[in-house]
Amino acid sequence: MSEPRKLLQGATGDWEIVVGLEVHAQVSSQAKLFSGAPATYGAGPNENVSLVDAAFPGMLPVLNAYCVEQAVRTGLGLNAKINLWSRFDRKNYFYPDLPQGYQISQYKDPIVGEGEIEVELDDGEIVRVGIERLHLEQDAGKSIHDLAPKESYVDLNRSGVALMEIVSKPDIRSADEAAAYFSKIRTIVRYLGTCDGNMEEGSMRADVNVSVCRAGNYQKFRDTGDFSHLGTRTETKNVNSIRYVRQVVEYEARRQIEALESGGKIDQETRLFNVATGETRTMRSKEDAHDYRYFPDPDLLPLELDAAWVEKIKASLPELPDQKRRRFVEKLGLSAYDASVLSADRVKADYFETVAEGRDGKLASNWVTTELFGALNKAGLDIEDSPIEAPALGKLIDLISDGVISGRIAKDVFAIMFESGGDPEKIVEDKGLRQVTDTGAIEKIVDDIIAANPEQVAQVKEKPKTFGWFVGQAMKASGGKANPQALNEILKKKLGVD
């Protein structure tokens, strides 16, 4: 049976969404996939272009071994099969930003085969999404049509830059899942250091395949593997944010359901997403589709990997988000939600782990997720720009644990640190915020309050709830610095309550 939450209501009944994503992730590498030219972002037009990238006569591609290593690392991070034998093919088509007249890609024999990842949704549910394959390919250059009224310009800086295309299975069943999957892929590659995930710079983008089918048909597809149970899909190209992925799925599903319910049909076509309107529109239909004439690139030998080399990479992989999330829950006692939030981003996770190192995990998590993330959010800052370094936040927590300051004072110190930086210990000293643990001093305060408020003292024995009033008065009198535990004990003793 179809799960109810995956159903979309139409005018004529329920529908199911089926989504597959092709994520293009730029390999983090100094040089391009087949030429020694720099692959760095932000150079002037056509500055990062070698004779190979510009496809001069007689130029030949030479595979960048580091990009291969990065692809293998990513494949391992996706729990996928590494193909020890793979091959590069030419995908032939004409376009001015494709100087060779073909893109070198991997068609039949990709470097990485099937895998699977776990994707957490906002409600905490975890869904599993299959990976069909990952292959290496060259990026194209960029055509610029709006610089001059009658001319187009071409920037070949991206021409030849290494991309990993990560293809999911049609396992994604909603806009939320699509967004969460895309986000999870980004998390994984950033953890691995194989792609910086920077979508504004074009380091990551997705082609979003969407189809709809009548409720129950997806299960038939799963049972039989027969794609005819699914609807005709459209492919929306170059979607470059998590939010847009969600919008594309939502829009396409609605559009397709409406079209089908009003007696129309869905064309298998390539579509473009309009960021301004949130709509998709036809880019080219199946009839206009290229015949890419794939064939193995005769300039390159098949890529053969050594199993021992792959094992070495596997052994050097960092802890991945799923492992980290589990460890945070199991070893550090974090809530599932906090563990998810903290493990979703390697920088955040690393920050948290520095704070939590040798300290109470739960307390550290509270300070990082509540106080720090709250403050960062309010200030519009990323964790990378945090005014408070992780070791300083750790120190602040130590001051609480050691009884030097109370949790309440700590929040004031935190605010100062966030505002103007600085060492928490020094702030506490300079501002005289050290907690009063000297029982003599506290006794003096308590004695004064008892002496000044005989009526309340008389009351407190019958109404134990008024005890809090004494705590408040005493704390106020101490300027908030009285050690709460010591204060409590002294008050209880002097007032004769339990």
Place this chain on the structure above:
Amino acid sequence: MSSAVDLSLAELRDALKAKKVSSREATDAYLARIDKAGALNAYVTVTAEKARAMADASDAKLAKGEGGPLEGAPLGIKDLFCTEGVQSTAGSRMLKGFLPPYESTVTSQLWRDGAVMLGKLNMDEFAMGSSNETSYFGNVVNPWRRTDGGNADLTPGGSSGGSSAATAARLCAAATGTDTGGSIRQPASVTGTVGVKPTYGRCSRWGIVAFASSLDQAGPIARDVRDCAIMLKSMAGHDPKDSTSIDRPVPDYEAAVGASVKGLKIGVPREYRLDGMPSEIEELWAKGVDWLRDAGCEILDISLPLTKYALPVYYIVAPAEASSNLARYDGVRYGHRASEFKDIKSLYENTRAEGFGDEVKRRILIGTYVLSAGYYDAYYLRAQKVRKRIFDEFVDAFTKVDLILTPSTPSAAFGLGEKSDDPVQMYLNDVFTVTGNLAGLPGGSVPAGLDGQGLPLGLQLLARPFDEETLFKGMAAIEKAAGPQGRPTDWWTS
């Protein structure tokens, strides 16, 4: 002493070293001959100034007793090799005026070893042709003529027709060529010169305009076997810029020339006996067998039954790769660009319609067709499977023999225009040579005699991959047994 141009490359090298002649003298002598050889149309570009400067530099080195193995030797370079700052056309209008900002690996190794560049040699457009008639710069004329007195202009072969004609007519001491289906061996055969296609991967393809990447291989055309050995030594070697080039040491090929062939096993494949092949070719082949037997070789009849599929396989694989390799000529970044266009599509269409000749267009169309969806499996994939089996068949044959002896071409030089209307007839010229490309084997053509019309005929030897030394041994044995074949007259001198 005779003129410097009459010396073989080896003789010239020795004379230069002994200071009996200067590189400048030799270079000037060649340039003077080139100047008068317009009728042959062998050169697309003559780099006289550069040649003299290089010769002077070589003489300075030679004077100090220095210099590389080719120091001061004037060479012609097939126009498929990109040469820095020197027009490199590939015989095509598409690359007319193209000045590469880089030097091909093979030519840079020649200059490293001291050679002097006389200029760039004419060729079939993008190396597609067997008669030199597809060149945008006009056909080359073979310096050899029939003895029938008809004075018909004959083909110098192709695609390295400029290289073969220039070598035969003493317009260079030796030349570079490239061989994708026979483009070194066939022109060498019909011009009485020696041509060697080394093992695929032996010479770097970097900087050579690509025709069919899995088949293209550079090699020398020279006056004798020793000269080819000297040339190949400089041309060969591993190049990290070409992923298909092989990293293994380059032997001293010259040392193999003249070495004994005693005990070598020579295979004679019965499938290379074609219906309708001129009896003269058949007789020459038999003579070759006798010569090698007399020299102490053991002759074995062998069978290569897949030979008949070689040409069809070649004419699927080569155009397929070419259709993709030539996609880069789009008029956007370099080379010819149509003056009339209204959008990007018409820019492509008009540029390519104007820039490519008919034979190139034909092969792009064939190649595009065989790679198309729905045809790929039936043509390209099947051809690759047969190609693998042809390779296996040779591997098997080479467990029994050391060399394989065949004719180089099914006929002597034919008249220009005789076959240009019939592509299939033209393609048949490569029938004995394409197998070597499909299997990646080293092969060479050596002059073995003249036909009834006084035209040169060649015999081909094929060897195991990277066994060029045995190839040179065998070729030198045939050369020695055949004796001098004479040379064409300078009828073309203007």
